[in-house]
Amino acid sequence: MEQETEKRKEGKSEENEEKWVHDASVDYKGRLPLRASTGVWKASLFILTIEFSERVCHFGLSSNLITYLTKVMHKDLNTATKNVNYWVGATTLMPLIGGFVADAYTGRYRMIIYSSLVYLKGLSMLTMSQFMPILKPCNNEICDRPRKFHEVVFFFALYCIALGTGGFKPCLESFGADQFDGDHLEERKQKMSFFNWWTFALCVAMLLGTTVVVYVQDVVGWGIACLMLTIFMVFNIIAFYVGKPFYRYRRPQGNPFIPILQVLIAATRKRNLSCPSNHALLYEVPKSEKHQGRLLSHTSRLRFLDKAAIVEGNYTEEKDNPWRLTTVTRVEETKLILNVVPVWLTSLMIGVCIAQSFTLFVKQAAAMNLEIINNFKIPPASMASVTAISSIISVPIYDKIIVPILRKVTGNERGISIFRRIGIGLTFLVLAMVVAALVETKRLKTVEHQVLTVGGTRHETMSVLWLIPQNLILGLGADSLSLIGLQEYFYDQVPDSMRSLGMALYLSVLGAGFFLSSFLIIIVDHVTGKNGRSWIAKDINSSRLDKFYWMLVVVNALNLCLFIFLAKRYTYKTVHRKASEIDGCNSDAVEIVA
Structure with missing residues (x-):
């Protein structure tokens, strides 16, 4: 009888685990997400759509920007090339700031919304600079030197787009992957496919941007092309917002570098201690305490950092001071960041080859x-x-x-x-x-x-x-x-x-x-x-x-x-x-x- 009762409890527990998502995500009302009505592809498709539109805009502008600078704004080739490189450089560096702010303070969804408004502002200003008489390059169709005011507005619009890209790019893809529960077998497999289809959508956007958009710019005019891109982005931002009830959200957890610094300082303080042969003696969150998020298993690499999780002296006082005692999970997270560096360095040649x-x-x-x-x-x-x-x-x-x-x-x-x-x-x-x-x-x-x-x-x-x-x-x-x-x-x-x-x-x-x-x-x-x-x-x-x-x-x-x-x-x-x-x-x- 007792065995049957235990089996029923286990069955109900498994059913509960299947019904709700337990990966520290919440729904748009801050509740535990219901697996059947949130996340996976029904949410990711909204995210793929806005990424597709943003990449069409980016490739449509970046691939032909040097033509506009030389033929319309009459920049010499050297100056035009530098301006393009500066702008492209800004679009690749800004995501480092946008990604940090999203993880630490705003969350990914809010960062995407804020960035979309900045991006749309840039596109709108770019469009107005082609149609409004006071903002156009010059009064006549052909002129030797464009207005200085047009140049200021044009570059301000471009860097608004770069600033918007800084929030879009790091958050959209990670927010899309967040829609799949990594602890659920089927959703974990779907997440692996998500990265494939993400790149597929990006390549289709690149194809359209470098062909259709460029053709409109060269044959019809830059004004019409910018207007098309602006309208396209407006509809996709609205579509992204409509998908709000289907998303799974991750709450920001503060400055992510503070826990890493705590591990480094705690390990340095205990540098004279010896790591225990049994890693089960290292400090981790007790079973009785709730832990929002996943706990990482111990690994044998970078053993020096394990010293940050060694309990010494008064356990009660130490566990309340993360600068003296950190968990195994925090130690492993620090190891992950340190191991990213050599992988990042060996990946640079991919960018070099693509540049060719x-x-x-x-x-x-x-x-x-x-x-x-x-x-x-x-x-x-x-x-x-x-x-x-x-x-x-x-x-x-x-x-x-x-x-x-x-x-x-x-x-x-x-x-x-x-x-x-x-x-x-x-x-x-x-x-x-x-x-x-x-x-x-x-x-x-x-x-x-x-x-x-x-x-x-x-x-x-x-x-x-x-x-x-x-x-x-x-x-x-x-x-x-x-x-x-x-x-x-x-x-x-x-x-x-x-x-x-x-x-x-x-x-x-x-x-x-x-x-x-x-x-x-x-x-x-x-x-x-x-x-x-x-x-x-x-x-x-x-x-x-x-x-x-x-x-x-x-x-x-x-x-x-x-x-x-x-x-x-x-x-x-x-x-x-x-x-x-x-x-x-x-x-x-x-x-x-x-």
């Missing part, structure tokens, strides 16, 4: 035969769309076909681990640079040949279609594998309270990669220019981009070896199934990412 598709690959295309068929010429910058098309095709195949097969073969929920996915992507980047070097070598040999024409002779040119393979491989390796893997890593492998900041760190990989690419070009030009023929000269036909690409092959290969070295020694974050069952041991811990 927007710079040197475009210069290659401009020097090749752009005619496709019947006198139709493809714009050199449009070759970047091949990368997006590669991801649009490969991501659904990977998510719907390859992952289910790999799950059966490996027994891993993800199909393959996060680091394996990133590592395979890094291998593809090496291959992409090899192909780029070989194609450029062939192009330079072709240029040496001259062909007879009616007007005399000219250099022979290769078809721009030769650049498709390197762009396809780059899209497969960078977007479909490495970048999605990094998104998962910087969301899952940072403390739960720092996920927006984690996504900001992911975005900074791309921004820092672009800056590193520019630095490499400056160094290579300085070193090789001493010999009389720089690898990156003013004229692409007198340059030796093939040697520069071979250098990137070597650097990427060495970086891949270093990444494999780190991956083999990395310990993934592990959490306990139920916080209420913690009793100082790790017998009920489960690794939720692998």
